[in-house]
Amino acid sequence: MPTALVTGLTGQDGAYLSALLLEKGYRVVGLIRRSASADVINHRLRWLGVEGRVELMDGDLLDLSSLLRVVQAVQPDECYNLAAQSFVAASWQQPLLTGSVTALGAANMLEAIRLARPACRFYQASSSEMYGLIQEPVQNEKTPFYPRSPYAVAKLYAHWMTVNYRESFGLHASSGILFNHESPLRGIEFVTRKVTDGVARIKLGLARELPLGNMDATRDWGHARDYVQAMWRMLQQDVADDYVVATGRTTSIRDLCRIAFGHAGLNYEDHVVTRSDLIRPAEVDVLEGDAAKADRVLGWRATTTLEDMIGEMVEADLARHRASNLPRA
Numbered sequence: 659m660p661t662a663l664v665t666g667l668t669g670q671d672g673a674y675l676s677a678l679l680l681e682k683g684y685r686v687v688g689l690i691r692r693s694a695s696a697d698v699i700n701h702r703l704r705w706l707g708v709e710g711r712v713e714l715m716d717g718d719l720l721d722l723s724s725l726l727r728v729v730q731a732v733q734p735d736e737c738y739n740l741a742a743q744s745f746v747a748a749s750w751q752q753p754l755l756t757g758s759v760t761a762l763g764a765a766n767m768l769e770a771i772r773l774a775r776p777a778c779r780f781y782q783a784s785s786s787e788m789y790g791l792i793q794e795p796v797q798n799e800k801t802p803f804y805p806r807s808p809y810a811v812a813k814l815y816a817h818w819m820t821v822n823y824r825e826s827f828g829l830h831a832s833s834g835i836l837f838n839h840e841s842p843l844r845g846i847e848f849v850t851r852k853v854t855d856g857v858a859r860i861k862l863g864l865a866r867e868l869p870l871g872n873m874d875a876t877r878d879w880g881h882a883r884d885y886v887q888a889m890w891r892m893l894q895q896d897v898a899d900d901y902v903v904a905t906g907r908t909t910s911i912r913d914l915c916r917i918a919f920g921h922a923g924l925n926y927e928d929h930v931v932t933r934s935d936l937i938r939p940a941e942v943d944v945l946e947g948d949a950a951k952a953d954r955v956l957g958w959r960a961t962t963t964l965e966d967m968i969g970e971m972v973e974a975d976l977a978r979h980r981a982s983n984l985p986r987a
């Protein structure tokens with residue numbers, strides 16, 4: 659039975675990846691950082707029915723000694739480094755924390771693998787945000803990077819460290835340059851989930867308005883359930899490499915709203931208000947990925963349409979609010 663170590667297990671991707679790895683017969687060990695509200699951290703694992711089937715070990719990406727202890731004890735065959743301060747907007751409020759966790763945290767994880775288990779295959783969660791101010795209308799593995807936020811700068815460091823450890827030490831280290839991917843388990847602060855939660859609250863009479871920032875940015879949105887498949891496939895290759903993972907379709911926030919409100923029989927123009935304080939200091943205007951290499955080498959392609967995914971998210975948020983009996987707005 660192969661053993662996988664997953665950092666960021668309690669996040670959206672960590673939950674979907676754990677479910678996939680368990681289904682494939684892995685022993686899954688998750689790195690968990692200490693929290694004063696530890697009783698609520700596993701809601702995503704519970705939702706997917708994998709809580710209790712993964713082993714949890716205490717550790718923090720900021721603490722190399724904790725990572726060494728975990729890697730030495732677990733001796734993983736595969737390590738998926740998903741942990742990060744992952745919210746772009748927050749990275750301007752906490753640039754140093756973002757750099758510490760998202761950039762240096764990845765370097766700590768690479769060091770722990772290099773020192774304690776160099777045969778372990780390593781996956782780094784790189785991001786389409788690294789393209790930033792885009793240099794080419796459709797982005798692939800050869801497109802130059804131009805990061806536009808402290809988050810994207812931190813991810814770029816982690817990305818190049820992964821490449822560097824592969825080239826310097828021969829680690830089997832791969833980077834997945836993943837475009838936005840969403841699900842009912844997406845954090846509520848990200849725009850898709852904020853919109854589907856807003857639609858559910860408005861539909862149920864719990865709210866009347868939904869404040870948003872830039873409506874004109876466009877993103878290439880896929881489903882997290884599809885994207886964790888690509889992560890796993892990268893680590894099954896004989897040779898480590900970097901891959902873009904995307905759908906190849908880009909949609910504006912405005913059209914996302916049209917789809918989500920439309921799913922509930924509502925018109926977004928009646929409810930969405932734009933607020934200047936939700937506009938970012940620097941924006942990534944357009945992202946559209948070309949995942950031809952992942953298709954060719956990994957046999958991977960996205961299978962869920964944006965409409966189906968947003969429908970699933972709206973339904974999940976409606977069910978959640980119906981169950982919670984919140985007072986009407």
Ligand code: NDP
Pocket residue numbers: 665666667668669670671672689690691693699717718719720739740741742743744745759763783784785786835836837838839840845
């Ligand atoms: P989430 O924000 O949902 O999850 C982040 C995870 O990182 C949580 O489990 C969190 O733990 C953990 N974490 C944060 N800080 C630390 C730390 N100091 N030590 C240990 N663990 C820590 O992210 P997603 O699941 O959406 O994304 C997974 C990864 O993929 C991230 O690195 C993200 O930047 C990257 N990515 C995501 C994309 C997307 O569209 N979702 C696209 C491209 C890249 P806790 O529960 O304790 O907060």
Ligand code: GDR
Pocket residue numbers: 744745746747784785786787836837838839847848849850852869870871872873875876877911936938941942
């Ligand atoms: P992103 O995701 O920054 O692409 O990073 P997010 O959903 O936060 O923003 C997408 C776009 O929507 C615009 N927007 C708003 N965003 C939020 N969060 N809230 C709003 O009210 C709002 N109004 C408009 C943003 O300006 C932006 O253009 C995500 C994260 O998962 C990263 O970790 C990951 O690396 C990238 O996706 C790929």
